[in-house]
Amino acid sequence: MSKYGVMVMGPAGAGKSTFCASLITHLQLNRRSAFYVNLDPAAETFEHAPDLDIKDLISLEDVMDELKLGPNGGLIYCFEFLMENLDWLTEGLESLTEEYLVIIDMPGQIELYTHIPILPRLVRFLTQPGALDMRLCAAYLLESTFVVDRAKYFAGTLSAMSAMIMLEVPHLNILSKMDLVKGQMKHKEFKRFTTPDKSLLDDDPVDLALRKAGVQINPQSSDPTDKDAVMSGATFKRLNTAVAGLIESFSMVSYLKLDCTDEDSVQAILSYIDDCIQYHEAQEPRELPDDEVEPAEE
Ligand SMILES: Nc1nc2c(ncn2[C@@H]2O[C@H](COP(=O)(O)OP(=O)(O)OP(=O)(O)O)[C@@H](O)[C@H]2O)c(=O)[nH]1
Numbered sequence: 001m002s003k004y005g006v007m008v009m010g011p012a013g014a015g016k017s018t019f020c021a022s023l024i025t026h027l028q029l030n031r032r033s034a035f036y037v038n039l040d041p042a043a044e045t046f047e048h049a050p051d052l053d054i055k056d057l058i059s060l061e062d063v064m065d066e067l068k069l070g071p072n073g074g075l076i077y078c079f080e081f082l083m084e085n086l087d088w089l090t091e092g093l094e095s096l097t098e099e100y101l102v103i104i105d106m107p108g109q110i111e112l113y114t115h116i117p118i119l120p121r122l123v124r125f126l127t128q129p130g131a132l133d134m135r136l137c138a139a140y141l142l143e144s145t146f147v148v149d150r151a152k153y154f155a156g157t158l159s160a161m162s163a164m165i166m167l168e169v170p171h172l173n174i175l176s177k178m179d180l181v182k183g184q185m186k187h188k189e190f191k192r193f194t195t196p197d198k199s200l201l202d203d204d205p206v207d208l209a210l211r212k213a214g215v216q217i218n219p220q221s222s223d224p225t226d227k228d229a230v231m232s233g234a235t236f237k238r239l240n241t242a243v244a245g246l247i248e249s250f251s252m253v254s255y256l257k258l259d260c261t262d263e264d265s266v267q268a269i270l271s272y273i274d275d276c277i278q279y280h281e282a283q284e285p286r287e288l289p290d291d292e293v294e295p296a297e298e
């Protein structure tokens with residue numbers, strides 16, 4: 001029997017766990033079944049208790065204590081340990097019916113999404129036909145406030161694209177925390193950021209502020225140890241232009257907008273997830289309980 005799931009990913013603090021919680025609340029309100037899997041071994045507090053928690057398999061704190069690793073090295077160790085103990089995942093998930101939406105909450109360490117091949121292996125395991133056979137999509141969150149700093153916005157977009165290429169499952173890119181920019185930017189103005197293109201660099205507010213403050217952008221910007229000179233220098237600008245050009249030429253990334261405080265926004269994202277994994281196609285027609293059946297009109 002196929003399973004249906006979404007893997008919620010993105011950089012630290014992007015709002016992944018908050019989105020998972022809003023999604024679960026929304027599913028419950030709509031009488032749908034959610035199964036919450038926490039794969040962040042450092043996560044402590046949850047709005048909804050996880051149905052399956054990596055901390056029951058391995059704790060980041062123990063790893064850091066016993067192996068004398070830092071938080072990032074410890075996290076990689078936890079994921080390697082998970083990959084050696086995939087039975088734990090199979091046992092937790094195998095009995096789920098097609099009705100469930102499995103929501104997988106991932107950690108925010110960016111190296112997981114960019115250059116370590118653990119996630120592709122995990123995704124292949126979850127989706128493998130004949131085993132868990134999960135119809136899985138990825139939801140990659142990026143904080144909408146990043147749009148204020150174009151360099152950050154393009155760097156975030158590049159990491160989203162990297163995850164997209166690496167994972168080979170249907171992928172949704174989402175700008176989270178829209179409530180934070182709603183008051184500051186008009187809807188029409190923000191729309192430009194839902195499809196990244198190079199022209200967004202032309203009116204970079206950080207660049208404009210530097211120019212206004214009289215900071216000279218030296219085209220020969222040289223001293224690589226002078227961080228300010230590098231970050232405001234022509235080299236940095238050229239790098240950003242090249243990254244933005246690369247993203248534009250691939251033309252793969254576009255963003256949906258998410259405001260977790262707004263039920264309609266969560267529903268809109270859920271509809272995209274359902275479509276990506278073709279959730280509704282697999283559902284049996286359900287009978288309503290007697291007390292919900294509307295009496296036929298006379
Ligand atoms: N205003 C606003 N704040 C949000 C929203 N979503 C998350 N936050 C806040 O952002 C912070 C980080 O949210 P989390 O959901 O923990 O982010 P995360 O991506 O799970 O973080 P890590 O697991 O540590 O990588 C918290 O203080 C949340 O309250 C949102 O939609 N709007």
Ligand SMILES: [Mg+2]
Pocket residue numbers: 016017018040043105106107
């Ligand atoms: Mg989290």
